[in-house]
Amino acid sequence: MSSPSEKMPSFPMPRQCPFHPPQEYKESQEEPGLTKVQMWNGAPAWLVTRYEDVRTVLGDRDRFSTDPSTPGYPSLSPARDAVLDAEPAFIRMDPPEHGQHRRMLTKEFMIKRVTALQPKIQAIFDARLDEILEKGPPAELVEDLFLPLTSEVIAGLLDVPHEDHAFFQEQSRRKVLLDVDPEIPKEASKKILDYLDLLITERAKNPKPEDDLLSRLIVEQVQPGHLSHRELVVMADLLLMAGHETTANQMALGVYSFLTNPDQLQLLRDDPSLLRNAVEEMLRFHTIVHYNAIRVAKEDVEVAGQLIRKGDGVIALIAGANRDSAAFENPDKFDITRKADHHVAFSFGIHQCLGQPLARVELQTVFSTLFERLPNLNFAVPQEKIEAKGDHFVLGLQKLPVTW
Amino acid sequence: MANHDYKLIVSVNQDVCVGAGLCVLSTDEVFDQRDEDGVVKLVQNEPPEELYEKVLGAVRKCPSKAIKAEQIPKENKEA
Numbered sequence: 080m081s082s083p084s085e086k087m088p089s090f091p092m093p094r095q096c097p098f099h100p101p102q103e104y105k106e107s108q109e110e111p112g113l114t115k116v117q118m119w120n121g122a123p124a125w126l127v128t129r130y131e132d133v134r135t136v137l138g139d140r141d142r143f144s145t146d147p148s149t150p151g152y153p154s155l156s157p158a159r160d161a162v163l164d165a166e167p168a169f170i171r172m173d174p175p176e177h178g179q180h181r182r183m184l185t186k187e188f189m190i191k192r193v194t195a196l197q198p199k200i201q202a203i204f205d206a207r208l209d210e211i212l213e214k215g216p217p218a219e220l221v222e223d224l225f226l227p228l229t230s231e232v233i234a235g236l237l238d239v240p241h242e243d244h245a246f247f248q249e250q251s252r253r254k255v256l257l258d259v260d261p262e263i264p265k266e267a268s269k270k271i272l273d274y275l276d277l278l279i280t281e282r283a284k285n286p287k288p289e290d291d292l293l294s295r296l297i298v299e300q301v302q303p304g305h306l307s308h309r310e311l312v313v314m315a316d317l318l319l320m321a322g323h324e325t326t327a328n329q330m331a332l333g334v335y336s337f338l339t340n341p342d343q344l345q346l347l348r349d350d351p352s353l354l355r356n357a358v359e360e361m362l363r364f365h366t367i368v369h370y371n372a373i374r375v376a377k378e379d380v381e382v383a384g385q386l387i388r389k390g391d392g393v394i395a396l397i398a399g400a401n402r403d404s405a406a407f408e409n410p411d412k413f414d415i416t417r418k419a420d421h422h423v424a425f426s427f428g429i430h431q432c433l434g435q436p437l438a439r440v441e442l443q444t445v446f447s448t449l450f451e452r453l454p455n456l457n458f459a460v461p462q463e464k465i466e467a468k469g470d471h472f473v474l475g476l477q478k479l480p481v482t483w
Numbered sequence: 484m485a486n487h488d489y490k491l492i493v494s495v496n497q498d499v500c501v502g503a504g505l506c507v508l509s510t511d512e513v514f515d516q517r518d519e520d521g522v523v524k525l526v527q528n529e530p531p532e533e534l535y536e537k538v539l540g541a542v543r544k545c546p547s548k549a550i551k552a553e554q555i556p557k558e559n560k561e562a
Contacts, residue, residue, distance in 0.1 A: 138546070182502070182521075185520055185521030186518065191516065421540075421543065425503075427546050428546050431503050433501075433503070435504070
């Protein structure tokens with residue numbers, strides 16, 4: 080029997096404070112079973128908020144689908160649907176297609192390859208920081224430092240021309256808006272795909288596999304017929320988008336956390352060996368891609384004692400899991416001394432972020448250097464004027480004006 | 484270092500590995516990635532006891548459950 084819909088809470092739930100998940104996630108963790116919520120279109124979905132339950136759902140590749148065309152897949156908003164309606168990249172594919180596509184890329188992001196990129200990432204960062212220092216305070220770190228850095232890193236891997244960075248940054252920004260006219264993300268999505276279609280068509284005429292990732296995919300996958308041209312375009316879109324927007328937002332929020340927790344910044348200054356921990360902690364604490372882990376049950380399955388029926392939508396809240404006191408002591412405290420590397424900020428299961436080694440190296444580069452070179456770094460406006468990005472698909476700061 | 488009353492035998496399932504690299508970050512003395520596709524490969528399958536904690540952490544963190552660490556009771560108390 081269906082329960083009266085007015086008793087079901089709506090999802091997404093607004094945050095009471097932009098830097099913490101909604102209080103309702105915690106309440107849901109404390110109640111037995113799972114919480115049933117209602118999406119904007121009236122469809123119900125199950126909320127999974129506890130760390131172990133989130134791992135159970137996301138780790139179950141056989142019984143939960145990530146394909147948005149599966150009936151019952153929960154819809155976050157009309158704007159989000161407009162993006163999902165486009166051709167799916169492997170992040171929205173189930174096995175076996177998912178594995179076939181993902182494995183074309185795994186070597187590109189393996190630890191030793193990404194570690195070898197660090198000096199290059201450091202050089203890009205240093206150059207950008209030099210420019211900022213030369214101009215003098217104040218500066219806006221999202222536009223002037225973090226987006227240029229992450230864009231140059233991923234565009235360097237794909238060999239996307241520098242003059243086009245502003246274009247894909249702007250379109251990516253539009254693509255993650257949740258609460259807007261669906262035409263906005265839809266158009267942004269199309270513009271990026273059209274752009275990459277052209278770029279890859281040109282690249283295919285004279286690919287240089289030793290130079291860039293797209294050339295390697297053209298030669299190794301498209302030419303032998305393992306991947307279509309269009310599939311490569313969609314794959315490149317995912318890499319470009321995931322490669323710069325997310326990491327830049329994480330950097331801004333990381334700086335925010337340090338500036339609002341000066342004791343933690345002091346700990347890092349006193350003991351630089353805390354760097355890795357600190358990066359894991361900021362990933363856990365902010366969990367910026369907070370709505371990414373959406374699934375639909377492919378068969379009846381029980382989670383936390385709750386029967387989920389085939390076709391039921393399931394929202395695995397990684398932002399809830401990362402604030403579960405069963406997995407992290409005093410979870411709402413930003414504490415760089417804790418061991419946080421079992422977090423699920425990059426999701427869990429076969430769809431866990433492919434680019435995470437690159438994100439880690441970029442974040443480690445920033446936070447090993449920034450406070451050392453700008454020892455007096457602080458907000459250039461009162462702290463309460465620092466505006467978070469609201470309920471976007473990827474959390475972040477609108478702007479991060481600083482002085483030093 | 485704590486003395487364990489078991490021995491760890493590590494194995495990996497290369498078919499399900501998704502190349503996230505968390506095992507290599509946990510301990511590159513036990514795990515590596517194949518150059519051709521980034522899939523996990525073992526450096527050694529009977530790691531020394533001082534690496535047990537890191538190996539078990541890698542098992543727990545592996546997103547695709549591609550790593551198994553079997554605990555074999557130590558029969559011979561030679562030491």
